[in-house]
Amino acid sequence: MRVVLLGPPGAGKGTQARRLAERFGVPHLSTGDLLREQVTAGTVLGRRAADFLDSGRLVPDALITAIVRGRLHSSSVRDGCVLDGCPRSAVQAKALETILAETGTALTAVLEFAVDEEEVVRRIGGRQVCRADSGHIFHLRSAPPAVRGLCDHCGGELYQRTDDRPDTVRQRLAVYAEQTAPVARFYAEAGLLRTVDAAGTTDEVTRRVLGALGLAGAGARP
Template sequence: MRIVLVGPPGAGKGTQAAFLAGNLSVPHISTGDLFRANISQGTELGKQAKAYMDAGNLVPDEVTIGMAKDRMEQPDAEHGFLLDGFPRNVAQAKALDAMLQSADMKLDAVLDLEVPEDEVVKRIAGRRICRNDSAHVFHVTYSAPKQEGVCDVCGGELYQRDDDSEETVRTRLEVYHTQTEPIIDHYRAQGLVVTISALGKVDEVTERAMAALRGENAA
């Protein structure tokens, strides 16, 4: 299957993408991984992306599109893939349409993970990270440490990252609504959008998504 995964920050796209790709036996292709791989390998596209990023600028669509095209042409993606973070806007969606059409391929579905905005803010703004080891992550509501502000694992100080503040989260949501959300209408016009609730336990959301992709009732 060829699937695009879309949803606001905090919807759990990365987590769901990994589980869904495993269940569907297709590669999980994320924009973040594309950037890291191209930059670490020193590809021409990676050099271009790094130059923009080092200057504090957004990577242009054509660079991101080029990276995605190269990745989707790899042998492991021949029979399907799950795209996470690409396309990010309508221009990228149209470029993806053209890429697939030229290869005589098509998307099977665009899976839209739906989460209320207040829940997104609660999920992200409640995260606390250990200063000693960023792999130690807690949440003030869902997985609170035994002692407030102290890591259960190593005793390090827990803190809130600047980009996890409520103000920053709401800014990220506004960017999502303005830039990315319009691709849902773009794909809805093609009859590809399947919307599911991303509330609940991780495995519940995964099963809901798999059922929706099978064309079953995903309620």
């Protein structure tokens, strides 16, 4: 199984990607995680990526593609993978197609998580993060701290990240829509795109994800 998950910030695709990966025994490949691994390891690609990350610039398509290519050519993804956060552009989508062809594999499906903009703003806008080293995340509506403004785990101060403020969230959604619309069209034309309603509980969305993959009720690797 080789699946790409598309969706705006706050759609819950990271949670569903982890669930799918665990259920079917394949790696969850997040673009952010892959970048951090390379930076931490101090590889040539990691050093190049760090230059962009440290300056707040977008990492170029070519660099993202090189990092993804290295991982997809490794034995760890022999049985498949769940790609989360990649591809983010039509250029990356076409590059991913080439990489998979190099390994003699292809995508099973591309799932696009659909969620109302205001729901995303509510989900992200309610997040609070511990300022201390624990970094635990709370949510004022769905997972509030026992004592308002304080971390349950270490008593540290909770704060709202700039990226999580409602006006910033709306800007992020606009950028996502502009960048990812061509990706969705690319996979729709290839007959791979399937839309998943991302509203509701985590378990409800998981059932829809499995249904979209034709795996509802599956208990083992397909």
